[in-house]
Amino acid sequence: MAPSTSSSVTLNINGEKHTLSVDHRTTLLDALRERLDLTGTKKGCDHGQCGACTVLVDGRRTVSCLQLAVASDEREITTVEGLADGDRLHPVQQAFLDLDGFQCGYCTPGQICSAIAVIEEHAAGWPSAVTEDVRPEAGPPPLTPEEIRERMSGNLCRCSAYVQIVQAVARAADENRTETEETAA
């Protein structure tokens, strides 16, 4: 008997379970785009070099072109389609829209997913390559433009909306911090 070249997987995407049979060679990115009609996640290079396919897998940012669909079985996946609350945009989406953090829009879903993770990683105290004091007791460094640029560098934007993207991420991070503080109070 010829070895099987496909398997059944269950992908939990934006809170909805999808069970499908996939060719073992199918990436998570192609499963989203070609099989589930979730085309918001973009294919820019298929090599993990541009970041356009960034999604959140179990809350962590992941380039979906470098992860096979069969390796995503039973994982919690959030794509750009799952960020807004009905008509209410996610604060990061709203900041990108208001501050024109995009032009052609093709890198945008990846930039937005990455930015959401950057804000969470920073709030959780993760340092970056440009963080001056990386001792755990130092706490999260200020989320300066330099920190945002470093942390967002996995996401290329050839239209070069970088200046506006950094402003959008900073605004969304400020809003997130204010909301967190208000909740804590």
Next chain:
Amino acid sequence: MTTATTGVTPITGAVGTAHTRVEGRAKVTGAARYAGEIPFAELAHGWLALSTVSRGRILSVETGPVLAMPGVLTVLHHGNAPRLDTDYIGMLGVPPDPTAAVFQNDRVPHAGWPVALVVAETPEQAREAAEALVVTYEREPHDIELTAGRPDAHPVDGHMPGMTEKGDIEAELAASAHVVDEEYTTPEEHHAMMEPHAATALWDGGRLEVVDSNQGTTWVADELTRMFSLDPSAVRVRSEHIGGGFGSKGVRAHQVSAVMAATVLQRPVRVVLTRRQMFSLTGYRSPTAQRVRLGAGTDGRLRALDHRSVNQTSTVWEFVEPSAGVARVMYDADAHRTSNEVVRLDVPSPTWMRGPGEAPGSFALEAALDELAERCGIDPIELRLRNEPERGPVSGLPFAGRNLAACFREGARRFGWAGRDPRPGTRREGRWLLGTGTAAASFPAGALPSTASVTAEADGTHTVRIAAADIGTGARTALTLVAADALGVATDRVRVRIGDSDFGPAGIAGGSMGTRSWAWAITAAARELRDRLVPGGTIPPEGVTVRSDTTAALGALAQKERHSFGAQFAEVAVDVTTGEVRVRRMLGIFAAGRIVNPLTARGQLVGGMTWGISMALHEEAVRDRASGGLYGPDLAGYHVAGHADVPEIEADWVDDPDPEDPVGIKGIGEVGIVGAAAAVANAVWHATGVRHRNLPIRPDRVLRAQGGARV
């Protein structure tokens, strides 16, 4: 038919006011569908197989084993593909690039030439089969090396004359108090837009429909009509959202091969290029080797200006990168000579890329001006102001506005140029040497004939239809503002539909001409519609539609030198022990016509300036002499500026409306890159005292130059 009249539209408020993109919500939620994302029943998937040799003939295409693979439907190649008509001049005034007119003969003129298309039921099956396809070649030696000294370099007329000459260059140089005579090079650069080229072709009710990602549906529909010898009414091309273009998204192998396969199989076929395939199939900016000779009197006034540029083209298509053209606009001299020359090599065909000619040409010319300023002991801005021409240096025509001096004055004030110490290599901050630089920018302001329709709907809204393309420029939004003002209504009463060749002929998104061309047509139709509607009258259920055509109005424009201008400023930090160059800040002030939407216009200009940083410091496609192909043709091997490379960049503008354009527009897509690389390079000299005349200014070049070695 109506023709446009000139005269500036009365301002009713939308034009000139910041407006977020009308399709912005769709783009930030992932709802906007690009060419490869629109579902079709019975869709088959094509995958291109490219040549592995740089020159030769195809001896055989071993289709048998591949056709037996799972899901494979057909393999198209030069032995069985439909014949194409390529003997025509297209809408842009050039014949089709044979790299796009695929599978017509057994010649292989460059590495990565399309040799076959494998079509299968799924993308995985098509890819596996294309990679398994064996093609045998008769290999021939290839010639891929561009140098300024090649004897086969020859001047070529592209969209401008190949050569211009007045006066006696040698005599004026000999009589000059200060002379600059230097060679400058720029490398092969790629558009690298984020969305790879993608097209789906299908026959529907006797009509060919192509869903594509391109910079002009009229353009692509016209070329496919001619290539496949079809009736123009039988071809429809749609392109609603485009993930960047920059000159590369025209007629390419993906559309042509998809149409072939859809015709052969009689079912929808999608062809998407891979990132690596894009590096040989979709054009690029040729490397240039330029020599600039300047001669000036002690007062800095130019007596001689000689700018020669040599670029490469393929053996199958001639493309001239007119880098010396910028000198024909910027500076006059008693003796003035320019030439744009081409060498044919066994390389892929280059094409238009953001700021074609001006981007590499301004690097050489504006760097040479900086060198002349140093030799004359004159401030670089003052030197430029002393050489402001009254009329076109070559054409003798008057300028339709030349507000370069205003840009420099405003830029110098905001950048803090006054009191700058001109001496190089004297400012240090820790491990960094600091410097500032400036350069001038210009880009032609043109317009292409376009048609538009505007409909007053019975519900009180308005629908604009025009075969425009929004490749990220914000054109869709700008046109909404223009239409609202021309109609005298609020922007939410206007819906602009674009990207469909069925809307009638329109110009391309290219040459910074898109928004100006389309706004002109929309303004003409909207004004006539407004005149036609009786106040208080009722509108029939089908609405009232007016069509416009700007051909006659554009043809009636007087001959003038029409350009946008700008002044670029950069501050850099250079670590001469590691070779690292960091741009700390940039400022660009532009005179670029009336700004329709300040929000998106700023993005265009800042984006162009960022391309200038990328050009100055990062971008370089390196061709391997042994194989004739590129090293690492992908987004890791070809680095474009990323977040961490880009500092705070400011762009702003001076008042500069074009009185002969109905809206006052000049075009802003390209002027932002022009001069930007020169400003960075001039700042690197100011920081270190070393002139870098070869781009990009890589760390190894900085290190070797500091060590005194010639690079």
